[in-house]
Amino acid sequence: xxxxxxxxxxxxxxxxxxxxxxxxxxxxxxxxxxxxxxxxxxxxxxxxxxxxxxxxxxxxxxxxxxxxxxxxxxxxxxxxxxxxxxxxxxxxxxxxxxxxxxxxxxxxxxxxxxxxxxxxxxxxxxxxxxxxxxxxxxxxxxxxxxxxxxxxxxxxxxxxxxxxxxxxxxxxxxxxxxxxxxxxxxxxxxxxxxxxxxxxxxxxxxxxxxxxxxxxxxxxxxxxxxxxxxxxxxxxxxxxxxxxxxxxxxxxxxxxxxxxxxxxxxxxxxxxxxxxxxxxxxxxxxxxxxxxxxxxxxxxxxxxxxxxxxxxxxxxxxxxxxxxxxxxxxxxxxxxxxxxxxxxxxxxxxxxxxxxxxxxxxxxxxxxxxxxxxxxxxxxxxxxxxxxxxxxxxxxxxxxxxxx
Amino acid sequence: xxxxxxxxxxxxxxxxxxxxxxxxxxxxxxxxxxxxxxxxxxxxxxxxxxxxxxxxxxxxxxxxxxxxxxxxxxxxxxxxxxxxxxxxxxxxxxxxxxxxxxxxxxxxxxxxxxxxxxxxxxxxxxxxxxxxxxxxxxxxxxxxxxxxxxxxxxxxxxxxxxxxxxxxxxxxxxxxxxxxxxxxxxxxxxxxxxxxxxxxxxxxxxxxxxxxxxxxxxxxxxxxxxxxxxxxxxxxxxxxxxxxxxxxxxxxxxxxxxxxxxxxxxxxxxxxxxxxxxxxxxxxxxxxxxxxxxxxxxxxxxxxxxxxxxxxxxxxxxxxxxxxxxxxxxxxxxxxxxxxxxxxxxxxxxxxxxxxxxxxxxxxxxxxxxxxxxxxxxxxxxxxxxxxxxxxxxxxxxxxxxxx
Numbered sequence: 186x187x188x189x190x191x192x193x194x195x196x197x198x199x200x201x202x203x204x205x206x207x208x209x210x211x212x213x214x215x216x217x218x219x220x221x222x223x224x225x226x227x228x229x230x231x232x233x234x235x236x237x238x239x240x241x242x243x244x245x246x247x248x249x250x251x252x253x254x255x256x257x258x259x260x261x262x263x264x265x266x267x268x269x270x271x272x273x274x275x276x277x278x279x280x281x282x283x284x285x286x287x288x289x290x291x292x293x294x295x296x297x298x299x300x301x302x303x304x305x306x307x308x309x310x311x312x313x314x315x316x317x318x319x320x321x322x323x324x325x326x327x328x329x330x331x332x333x334x335x336x337x338x339x340x341x342x343x344x345x346x347x348x349x350x351x352x353x354x355x356x357x358x359x360x361x362x363x364x365x366x367x368x369x370x371x372x373x374x375x376x377x378x379x380x381x382x383x384x385x386x387x388x389x390x391x392x393x394x395x396x397x398x399x400x401x402x403x404x405x406x407x408x409x410x411x412x413x414x415x416x417x418x419x420x421x422x423x424x425x426x427x428x429x430x431x432x433x434x435x436x437x438x439x440x441x442x443x444x445x446x447x448x449x450x451x452x453x454x455x456x457x458x459x460x461x462x463x464x465x466x467x468x469x470x471x472x473x474x475x476x477x478x479x480x481x482x483x484x485x486x487x488x489x490x491x492x493x494x495x496x497x498x499x500x501x502x503x504x505x506x507x508x509x510x511x512x513x514x515x516x517x518x519x520x521x522x523x524x525x526x527x528x529x530x531x532x533x534x535x536x537x538x539x540x541x542x543x544x545x546x547x548x549x550x551x552x553x554x555x556x557x558x559x560x561x562x563x564x565x566x567x568x569x570x571x572x573x574x575x576x577x578x579x580x581x582x583x584x585x586x587x588x589x
Numbered sequence: 590x591x592x593x594x595x596x597x598x599x600x601x602x603x604x605x606x607x608x609x610x611x612x613x614x615x616x617x618x619x620x621x622x623x624x625x626x627x628x629x630x631x632x633x634x635x636x637x638x639x640x641x642x643x644x645x646x647x648x649x650x651x652x653x654x655x656x657x658x659x660x661x662x663x664x665x666x667x668x669x670x671x672x673x674x675x676x677x678x679x680x681x682x683x684x685x686x687x688x689x690x691x692x693x694x695x696x697x698x699x700x701x702x703x704x705x706x707x708x709x710x711x712x713x714x715x716x717x718x719x720x721x722x723x724x725x726x727x728x729x730x731x732x733x734x735x736x737x738x739x740x741x742x743x744x745x746x747x748x749x750x751x752x753x754x755x756x757x758x759x760x761x762x763x764x765x766x767x768x769x770x771x772x773x774x775x776x777x778x779x780x781x782x783x784x785x786x787x788x789x790x791x792x793x794x795x796x797x798x799x800x801x802x803x804x805x806x807x808x809x810x811x812x813x814x815x816x817x818x819x820x821x822x823x824x825x826x827x828x829x830x831x832x833x834x835x836x837x838x839x840x841x842x843x844x845x846x847x848x849x850x851x852x853x854x855x856x857x858x859x860x861x862x863x864x865x866x867x868x869x870x871x872x873x874x875x876x877x878x879x880x881x882x883x884x885x886x887x888x889x890x891x892x893x894x895x896x897x898x899x900x901x902x903x904x905x906x907x908x909x910x911x912x913x914x915x916x917x918x919x920x921x922x923x924x925x926x927x928x929x930x931x932x933x934x935x936x937x938x939x940x941x942x943x944x945x946x947x948x949x950x951x952x953x954x955x956x957x958x959x960x961x962x963x964x965x966x967x968x969x970x971x972x973x974x975x976x977x978x979x980x981x982x983x984x985x986x987x988x989x990x991x992x993x
Binding site: 491496512584 | 639910
């Protein structure tokens, strides 16, 4: 598998663009478009929040035939909890893009991210679409990646190339994250956004299956602040222009494609954590020897989600007692006498107590930017990994003044 | 019901004291003792965290006969995840107090709060007990209330008097809170601590029942940071010295006693929120018309626990969209089209969208120190209330440097 430049425009037949249409006060890019030359097999994974933005609901309708050709996304406004008018605006966005692109409306997918509950300035979006389309470019991924950012500091793009049979195929993606991040997406149903393009030929069923697995093992394992968004989504467009033999499920080719998708998602998920609101640390929580996979995930997520542990991380304080407390309230089968906790490679707790280590050693581990915590539950054979960041005074500042 | 001064020493026959024994770097009081003249009927409610401090485990043993006469509590060290040695130290604390007080060891209950995973300096505690006992006083509640504090800014005491039949009985309590607060206590099983004394005569079964109900409706409805402690506990001692006819379950007297206990707990729970680490706002979340009581509680807790909502509170930003998002991920039956959200008395959201209000009105509500949020789910008839505070830069600072 080879890393390529070019994000969503690395695969054959995709163009993209991003412009400022007037939503963001910062006057940064706030409207992005990705378009394929040909109609694509398409799949989506969406938030499981019961309050869902109109773009989530409308995309599910548009994906009923598992076909799409374009993705239009705005940042700065989530168009969620905006009533019937919000739905009309989402449809108006799709409709306006479809008209200018000469596509059927149902083949345009829509995504929004930003403030909840504020009417979307749809007129600005509709008026910007002709210029947005005019600027579509085979090298437009960077502009599109910029147009979907909210509090992110850096744009997130990735693309890879690998072989399916005798053919080289490419998968590219752009993503945004930063806050309100604790995705639990299911296929058919992340405000993380990730848009994926590929020139691989793959059946809609195989695409959906690959998407579901990859999301579960990557985006669904991260948490920044524990708040699940109303707008999270991952959309994949596959236009088949690499001319490989069409990938179907349960084949070697499917496994290769799935692995590539998972690798891209894991990289992007990690970059979201590194670019999380106010984050200064990147933390990997590995849980081992849990009684069930569900237990392993629950424990990894509880530790990753502990505000107290995350404050200790910010303060570079190796306070592993807060890890132990979070393990205990995860709802999993836990026996403190069998549990072992490692900070980096240092065993700090076993037999229900501490393993004495020089404070300097632990302080050094927690002073690093990349920290690995391992919790060995010692009661089974299942594992899980979760990724998180520290909880900083900057996070609070960013989110206490998000709308102002 | 009359409010009294005197906390845990307001009821007849109780003395208390608090001293500095050498645990806290700040040299503030860190060891407290409450003693009854007579053996008491006793009950406890304890954390449901699966990692439990040795004091939690030992108290459950000591309460098997539902009798106790003294409570010894230290702050500055949680004596949790301290291995076998931690258990020995808890027993040594009980034993040392029992010797000096001439009680049976099993009639001494023990509580600890502070850092997890650090050996308890039990020698300092044991050596301080003679002076601690010498200073026991009928007006010692204030000193005892001070001795159990960690990051709390103010001591929390309360006492009431009411009639049972022809007799006046009294209930007094002291409590601490501030951080690692999301109690889920069950009877037999918060690091919130609350110690209650009463001179009412009441059966052990009635005492336990009253305690369980009151905890469920008060302490278990609050959250400061979402981290459930390993050491949370509420202990009640009833010495019967008011000479009322012994209260049994399912009587008018039981209801009066239960109501008094609940009133005290609710006051103390609210004071914990007001004194929460870094808190600048007190927030009451009322959920109405949920499909089940469990749903109502889940929604109230999800909103109360949302980091993003709590940051908005800190910033006085009436960002109700974050409330809607939290309602949506609570796991309850939610229909956004039927949901109504009120900030104070202002309806801000209905029919899946916003109700336009002047920004100045909403800003004024969120600028206040006391904020009430109501979520009417519109799908049933069940309600619940949760109490929380904002999430401030001070909270992060306090908890990033807790051990230093």
